Amino acid sequence: MQTQLAKGVQLTTVISHQFKTNQIIVNFRAPLTRATITQRSLLANLLETSSADYPDQRTLANALARMYGAAFGAGVSRKGPTHNLQLAITVANERFLATDQPLTNQAIDFLQRVMLKPLASAGQFDQVTFDRQKTNLEAAINSVADDKQYYASQQLNAALFAEEPAQQMPSYGTIADLQAITATGLYDYYQTLLQDDQIDIIVVGDIDEDAVLQQWQQAHFEDRLTGRPRPFYQHHNTQKYVEQQEQQPISQAKLNLGYDFPVFYRGDHYYAALIFNELFGGSPLSKLFTNVREKASLAYYASSSIDTFRGVMKVQAGIDGDNHDQVLQIIAAQLTAIQNSDFTDDLVAQLKLGLVNDFESSLDSQRTFAIQALINDLTQEQVTDAEWLARIQSVTRDQIIEVSKLATLNNGFFLSGVTE
Amino acid sequence: MKVTEYDQFNEKSYQTKLDNGLTVTLLPKDGFHKTYATLTTNYGSIDNTFVPAGSDEMHRFPDGIAHFLEHKMFEKEDHDAFQTFGQYGASANAFTSFTKTSYLFSASRNLRENLTTLLDFVQDPYFSKATVEKEKGIIGQEIEMYDDDPSWRLYFGMIGNLYPNHPLQYDIAGTTESIAQITSEDLYAAYRTFYHPENMTLFIVGNLNPDEVLTWITANQAAKTFEPFTPIERKLPATVADGHDIIPYRTIDMPVNRAKSIVGVKGLVPIEAGATALKYRATVNVLLELLFGDTSKNYLHLYDQGIIDDTFGYDFELQNDFNFLTLSGETDDPAKFDAAIIDVLENWRDVVNDQDDTLALVKKEMIGRVVFMANSLEAIANRYDQRLFGAATIFDEPAVIADLTLADLQAVAEQLLTSQAISEYQIRPQAKN
Numbered sequence: 038m039q040t041q042l043a044k045g046v047q048l049t050t051v052i053s054h055q056f057k058t059n060q061i062i063v064n065f066r067a068p069l070t071r072a073t074i075t076q077r078s079l080l081a082n083l084l085e086t087s088s089a090d091y092p093d094q095r096t097l098a099n100a101l102a103r104m105y106g107a108a109f110g111a112g113v114s115r116k117g118p119t120h121n122l123q124l125a126i127t128v129a130n131e132r133f134l135a136t137d138q139p140l141t142n143q144a145i146d147f148l149q150r151v152m153l154k155p156l157a158s159a160g161q162f163d164q165v166t167f168d169r170q171k172t173n174l175e176a177a178i179n180s181v182a183d184d185k186q187y188y189a190s191q192q193l194n195a196a197l198f199a200e201e202p203a204q205q206m207p208s209y210g211t212i213a214d215l216q217a218i219t220a221t222g223l224y225d226y227y228q229t230l231l232q233d234d235q236i237d238i239i240v241v242g243d244i245d246e247d248a249v250l251q252q253w254q255q256a257h258f259e260d261r262l263t264g265r266p267r268p269f270y271q272h273h274n275t276q277k278y279v280e281q282q283e284q285q286p287i288s289q290a291k292l293n294l295g296y297d298f299p300v301f302y303r304g305d306h307y308y309a310a311l312i313f314n315e316l317f318g319g320s321p322l323s324k325l326f327t328n329v330r331e332k333a334s335l336a337y338y339a340s341s342s343i344d345t346f347r348g349v350m351k352v353q354a355g356i357d358g359d360n361h362d363q364v365l366q367i368i369a370a371q372l373t374a375i376q377n378s379d380f381t382d383d384l385v386a387q388l389k390l391g392l393v394n395d396f397e398s399s400l401d402s403q404r405t406f407a408i409q410a411l412i413n414d415l416t417q418e419q420v421t422d423a424e425w426l427a428r429i430q431s432v433t434r435d436q437i438i439e440v441s442k443l444a445t446l447n448n449g450f451f452l453s454g455v456t457e
Numbered sequence: 458m459k460v461t462e463y464d465q466f467n468e469k470s471y472q473t474k475l476d477n478g479l480t481v482t483l484l485p486k487d488g489f490h491k492t493y494a495t496l497t498t499n500y501g502s503i504d505n506t507f508v509p510a511g512s513d514e515m516h517r518f519p520d521g522i523a524h525f526l527e528h529k530m531f532e533k534e535d536h537d538a539f540q541t542f543g544q545y546g547a548s549a550n551a552f553t554s555f556t557k558t559s560y561l562f563s564a565s566r567n568l569r570e571n572l573t574t575l576l577d578f579v580q581d582p583y584f585s586k587a588t589v590e591k592e593k594g595i596i597g598q599e600i601e602m603y604d605d606d607p608s609w610r611l612y613f614g615m616i617g618n619l620y621p622n623h624p625l626q627y628d629i630a631g632t633t634e635s636i637a638q639i640t641s642e643d644l645y646a647a648y649r650t651f652y653h654p655e656n657m658t659l660f661i662v663g664n665l666n667p668d669e670v671l672t673w674i675t676a677n678q679a680a681k682t683f684e685p686f687t688p689i690e691r692k693l694p695a696t697v698a699d700g701h702d703i704i705p706y707r708t709i710d711m712p713v714n715r716a717k718s719i720v721g722v723k724g725l726v727p728i729e730a731g732a733t734a735l736k737y738r739a740t741v742n743v744l745l746e747l748l749f750g751d752t753s754k755n756y757l758h759l760y761d762q763g764i765i766d767d768t769f770g771y772d773f774e775l776q777n778d779f780n781f782l783t784l785s786g787e788t789d790d791p792a793k794f795d796a797a798i799i800d801v802l803e804n805w806r807d808v809v810n811d812q813d814d815t816l817a818l819v820k821k822e823m824i825g826r827v828v829f830m831a832n833s834l835e836a837i838a839n840r841y842d843q844r845l846f847g848a849a850t851i852f853d854e855p856a857v858i859a860d861l862t863l864a865d866l867q868a869v870a871e872q873l874l875t876s877q878a879i880s881e882y883q884i885r886p887q888a889k890n
Contacts, residue, residue, distance in 0.1 A: 053488075054488060055487075055488035055489065057831045057832055094751050094756065095751065095752060095757040098751035099752050099818065102821060105821055106824075106826045106829075129825045129829065133466055133467070133828050134465075134828065169760075173767060176789070177767070180715040180768075182714055185606075186602075285712050287605045287712060288601040288604040289598060321549075322543045330595055334595050335598070337598040338602075355602050387543040387546070390544075390545070391543060391546055394491070394564055397490040397491065398490060398563060398564075401489050401490055
């Protein structure tokens with residue numbers, strides 16, 4: 038059931054008896070801008086650890102424990118040209134516990150308090166809490182680079198989106214921007230966010246829809262005067278390959294490649310692109326897995342992924358630094374092979390079955406409902422399960438070849454060990 | 458089949474042991490689309506010295522052999538098991554731990570075909586010199602990948618401190634040098650010793666009809682012949698009772714921006730398998746929550762001082778032959794981090810007493826979390842461990858947690874949290890030139 042609580046504020050309720058928990062998710066969505074990414078990231082950390090009614094982590098954790106260990110978290114993510122700040126709480130269905138505590142009602146109440154009553158006074162966030170979370174976020178951003186594969190993929194992302202600073206940035210922000218944020222400035226921004234962001238609330242589980250609706254109506258959201266953010270960002274195709282290289286004292290080299298790949302979620306070529314990705318590097322049956330790993334024995338992982346909200350494809354492989362040229366060549370040859378129709382119909386049938394399996398399996402995760410509801414709202418489109426399956430099945434060999442020709446290698450980032 | 462009903466959770470498990478020795482557990486989940494199946498042998502990275510089946514002499518095998526065997530099981534003379542699973546749309550995988558190797562698939566369709574594929578590929582080994590050699594490049598890259606992973610290095614650094622004379626200290630995948638020695642004969646020897654149905658379990662959870670699935674499994678197994686099972690003789694060093702072999706402190710430099718620290722506590726007393734083990738693990742988990750959980754006074758105190766942050770976490774590992782706990786996090790000052798954690802461990806009596814009602818709250822929290830796990834087929838299957846906990850499933854855990862008393866916690870803390878069993882390991886940022 039879908040209800041508009043105010044202009045730009047949606048409540049989606051989904052009744053499902055499959056799960057033993059109920060989940061409530063609130064998404065605040067705004068256009069992705071360099072000026073706000075880091076502020077939103079810091080806000081997520083502040084909201085996760087404090088609020089006026091639960092001023093420190095212990096008080097907050099105790100409130101969650103009293104709801105039989107409810108799981109609460111806040112986080113940020115990017116989807117195309119939008120930034121999403123999410124608050125989520127999952128709580129056991131009291132039917133499975135020896136209690137008559139109304140856990141879902143309590144969880145929604147908790148979430149509303151956290152959202153609407155931050156730990157702030159006189160127009161600013163509590164200074165001590167703010168300083169602690171600012172310090173912690175700085176440390177967290179700093180140590181992201183300690184995961185070398187992640188670091189390499191971030192560097193590739195920065196190179197791939199050189200034309201748009203907001204797309205270059207990680208969704209959790211940068212240290213340079215963090216330093217300028219104050220407890221007053223952030224509080225002001227939070228007030229703006231509460232007023233202007235598109236809000237999607239999703240409640241999934243064995244729930245009483247009317248009671249849930251009533252509870253959310255009491256939050257009295259106001260109409261948003263802002264328009265809906267665009268769902269897609271189109272990557273700029275440079276038409277040429279540029280590779281950046283960096284050396285660090287590490288054992289395994291990381292080769293990351295970025296392609297312009299103008300295919301968008303549920304747009305033309307979308308279903309063919311899903312199969313193409315599985316064929317190229319998205320599954321253990323793929324060309325990359327078979328040739329880079331199984332045949333040439335050059336890698337433990339070599340895989341591809343597509344981002345259909347920004348129109349790019351990425352490849353990553355962990356290899357021996359000396360094999361850079363050979364691996365690059367094998368990867369290129371796999372794409373050419375697909376473009377030249379060098380794959381069997383049997384394999385395509387298997388890849389389709391694999392996608393169907395992934396799709397049906399995803400319905401066993403409570404989170405899937407929230408993710409889908411968010412995307413549906415972002416794209417203003419709905420596709421039924423049956424339609425999705427039919428579209429995957431109807432993709433032809435020619436369509437896969439056609440979509441494979443849309444991939445143009447633009448950027449590479451190669452992180453390798455220091456040669457001594 | 459023995460049926461166990463968990464009325465509170467509206468769940469049922471079905472268990473039986475086949476004539477060939479294979480233990481089968483089935484847990485149907487109404488409303489689920491997929492089925493998740495794991496076929497597990499009690500053979501892991503620490504089992505590198507054993508009497509091979511058909512021999513009577515103890516033999517030392519190269520480190521990483523169990524994991525190498527796991528990789529090679531998928532490859533057959535004329536096909537790869539991934540391809541067969543692919544034909545039926547399943548997603549397949551495998552993993553090796555200290556004490557186990559598990560092969561698994563999850564599929565929303567073709568359950569019978571996928572189940573047959575799982576049983577057949579694990580019960581039909583094919584190793585050749587060429588395929589064994591080829592795998593060394595792939596696993597070599599896997600080892601290098603973990604070499605660069607600070608969390609993995611931190612964890613294994615601590616295990617090396619706690620178990621300097623035990624095969625636990627070796628990376629599960631071995632080293633580039635140790636796997637270079639592995640031959641197809643080694644793999645066959647390990648296979649024949651550990652992959653007998655008597656030493657294996659099959660756990661299937663999700664969209665399934667128990668009677669139908671059992672019929673398929675029984676027919677599949679009845680068509681195969683196995684040598685009579687001979688009890689497995691493994692050689693593992695005994696735990697040094699006073700912990701004098703523990704290395705108290707080590708540090709390494711890595712190309713990281715932020716230091717990482719881990720404090721470990723080695724269990725010096727072996728824990729009996731079965732109900733005792735289930736209760737012991739629950740007790741330690743409640744104890745850790747009281748001492749370090751985000752509901753504790755200590756947590757807030759350490760957090761507010763900047764000694765710990767959101768990267769802080771802890772884990773208790775309990776297996777048949779060993780148990781240890783670890784507490785780790787990123788920190789700007791590893792010495793201060795270690796000192797603060799050790800202080801809490803050594804002064805557990807300040808927290809575990811009858812002064813407040815936190816225990817009731819923590820128990821409530823942990824029972825609730827079992828309900829969460831009931832949503833996850835993977836959690837249900839991966840928590841099952843027949844050799845360690847017998848027939849118990851996660852649905853047996855709430856009753857165990859509910860029964861825990863302050864005296865239980867005190868007894869375990871008294872035994873586990875002893876100063877001579879504590880060790881520290883740190884990763885420091887390498888100086889940049």
